[in-house]
Amino acid sequence: GQNIDQPTEMTATEGAIVQINCTYQTSGFNGLFWYQQHAGEAPTFLSYNVLDGLEEKGRFSSFLSRSKGYSYLLLKELQMKDSASYLCAVMDSNYQLIWGAGTKLIIKP
Amino acid sequence: SQTIHQWPATLVQPVGSPLSLECTVEGTSNPNLYWYRQAAGRGLQLLFYSVGIGQISSEVPQNLSASRPQDRQFILSSKKLLLSDSGFYLCAWTGPGLSGANVLTFGAGSRLTVL
Numbered sequence: 001g002q003n004i005d006q007p008t009e010m011t012a013t014e015g016a017i018v019q020i021n022c023t024y025q026t027s028g029f030n031g032l033f034w035y036q037q038h039a040g041e042a043p044t045f046l047s048y049n050v051l052d053g054l055e056e057k058g059r060f061s062s063f064l065s066r067s068k069g070y071s072y073l074l075l076k077e078l079q080m081k082d083s084a085s086y087l088c089a090v091m092d093s094n095y096q097l098i099w100g101a102g103t104k105l106i107i108k109p
Numbered sequence: 110s111q112t113i114h115q116w117p118a119t120l121v122q123p124v125g126s127p128l129s130l131e132c133t134v135e136g137t138s139n140p141n142l143y144w145y146r147q148a149a150g151r152g153l154q155l156l157f158y159s160v161g162i163g164q165i166s167s168e169v170p171q172n173l174s175a176s177r178p179q180d181r182q183f184i185l186s187s188k189k190l191l192l193s194d195s196g197f198y199l200c201a202w203t204g205p206g207l208s209g210a211n212v213l214t215f216g217a218g219s220r221l222t223v224l
Binding site for chain 1: 155
């Protein structure tokens, strides 16, 4: 079967760096997405990786290793507003998105 | 620019009552349209998707149905709600065709509580 694994919850301190890991086993691969979802709101798109390596967007970076079935989302200079759930999703060979359950990130002052 | 509208934002319905959630997309043609459900503390579950008018694919057998009467309109319905239908319903769209670069964009969501 197809599977996406990510930690259920993480805690970090304001101003610090946090890395949220995502491992996947899917039927084929057409890209990996990260979304941010604040409590009670809809998910919003953060990043898309289809080739190995690091994609940087301001304070957020996303890394992909297709051979290892692994990605991480790196958040730098954490702010209180970064408290949210972070969803990892992989597009399989049928162009269907397979979703992880999400990682709830708690930022402490 | 493209925008997606979804309504109502919240609703409380008794068991056995009907349901209709509506979603429209502006600023694009032939979008792929999706209905997801997110139960409390759970991941996103794909319910229906549509690649064109009148074309609906169902991912999960249940008492819900979807319709696409117009190119940019997607409706989620039920004739009789169950308690287990409670959740956060999200409409989403991507550009036409199948591509890994097609980013899924969500509406604001509809929170349904069935009592």
